[in-house]
Amino acid sequence: MTSFLPPLRLVGAEVLTDSAFERRPVGLMGGQIVEGHGLPEVDLSGFLLMPGIIDLHGDGFERQVYPRPSAPFPLPAALAATDREAASQGITTAYLAQSWSWEGGMRGPERAEALMKAVLTYRARALTDLRVQVRAETHLVEEVPRLIAAVERFGVDYVVFNDHLEEGFQMRRANPDGFAHWARKAGLTEAELWARMEGAREQARSVPRALCAMAEAFDRLGVTYGSHDDPDAETREVYRMIGARVAEFPTTLRAAAAARAGEDPVLMGAPNVVRGGSQAGNVAAVELIRAGLCDGLVSDYHMPALPLAVWALVDGGVLPLERAWGLVSAGPARVLRMADRGRIAEGLRADLVVVDTETREIAATIAGGRLSHLSGRAAARFLDVRAAARMAAE
Numbered sequence: 001m002t003s004f005l006p007p008l009r010l011v012g013a014e015v016l017t018d019s020a021f022e023r024r025p026v027g028l029m030g031g032q033i034v035e036g037h038g039l040p041e042v043d044l045s046g047f048l049l050m051p052g053i054i055d056l057h058g059d060g061f062e063r064q065v066y067p068r069p070s071a072p073f074p075l076p077a078a079l080a081a082t083d084r085e086a087a088s089q090g091i092t093t094a095y096l097a098q099s100w101s102w103e104g105g106m107r108g109p110e111r112a113e114a115l116m117k118a119v120l121t122y123r124a125r126a127l128t129d130l131r132v133q134v135r136a137e138t139h140l141v142e143e144v145p146r147l148i149a150a151v152e153r154f155g156v157d158y159v160v161f162n163d164h165l166e167e168g169f170q171m172r173r174a175n176p177d178g179f180a181h182w183a184r185k186a187g188l189t190e191a192e193l194w195a196r197m198e199g200a201r202e203q204a205r206s207v208p209r210a211l212c213a214m215a216e217a218f219d220r221l222g223v224t225y226g227s228h229d230d231p232d233a234e235t236r237e238v239y240r241m242i243g244a245r246v247a248e249f250p251t252t253l254r255a256a257a258a259a260r261a262g263e264d265p266v267l268m269g270a271p272n273v274v275r276g277g278s279q280a281g282n283v284a285a286v287e288l289i290r291a292g293l294c295d296g297l298v299s300d301y302h303m304p305a306l307p308l309a310v311w312a313l314v315d316g317g318v319l320p321l322e323r324a325w326g327l328v329s330a331g332p333a334r335v336l337r338m339a340d341r342g343r344i345a346e347g348l349r350a351d352l353v354v355v356d357t358e359t360r361e362i363a364a365t366i367a368g369g370r371l372s373h374l375s376g377r378a379a380a381r382f383l384d385v386r387a388a389a390r391m392a393a394e
Contacts (some may be wrong), residue, residue, distance in 0.1 A: 052092025052351025
């Protein structure tokens, strides 16, 4: 694992503390934020100092594993590339959203277990705090015991339930070309994919019992769990009843409002914000944000969308910067009850992002007190203090 930065005091920056900016020093020591009086100083005048970005759902890593559907790359190399991309976007905690689906292939149980194992191994040298979020298709009933065992064995702490089966049947009827592309991506013929869907549908009567079994196990293991793509208030209520409290990507305003009425946190995709709407035709994330129905943004399929979404909200007059940044830091931390991160305060994990006020670029990322990304004008500032420290030692 990369070593901690030497004890430092970051000065001169506008620091986002809770819900306001202050010009105050921030000390770093041993991976934590400290007061830092008397430590060597890095002058960050002209920069913003923000809490690290917490990404609770990102499947963009699939492109590193499968740059082409038929050309997989080794998982360690793919994780290293994902790690560095996350760092360059100010992400200090990243959940890789891996499907556990009847589709099989890159989204089947075997691949999911391989990713869980690879992430657990890679964490010893990771720059970013990489974790796995399991997206469990509800109709893969026969693999529920295996899923529970994998979650426990590999220390997975976040699961969401998916039910994309009916969507698949609708696609086959209304969009044959899209269905054919889906089959090719899964490494299947259209007939094989159709047969898997039919087999999954035959398990429909067993789904409620399977969901309850998973919920009971996850409660025992301390796993946070939720649902993905709730289409309506009734679906959200069903998931709430079994303890799946996180509403990830509700597709309608009614579903999001039902989540808020039940005090369930809502997560939406940052690409939805950047692009001005859902690429699937669902409710616009900005509409939910304006209505106060969104607790956090996630990268979904594109990591750079997270900082871009913050600035889109600011430039669009939707939220001030401090509240917009909260949707990618403090908000996600609250959703997963991560009390050690998401804010800049003494005693918390040193997850920090240095933003150039002129260009809005991510100039540096510090993840757990380790320098994971450094570029531009900020690099010269950090190099200056390292040189000064060496001279003082001599």
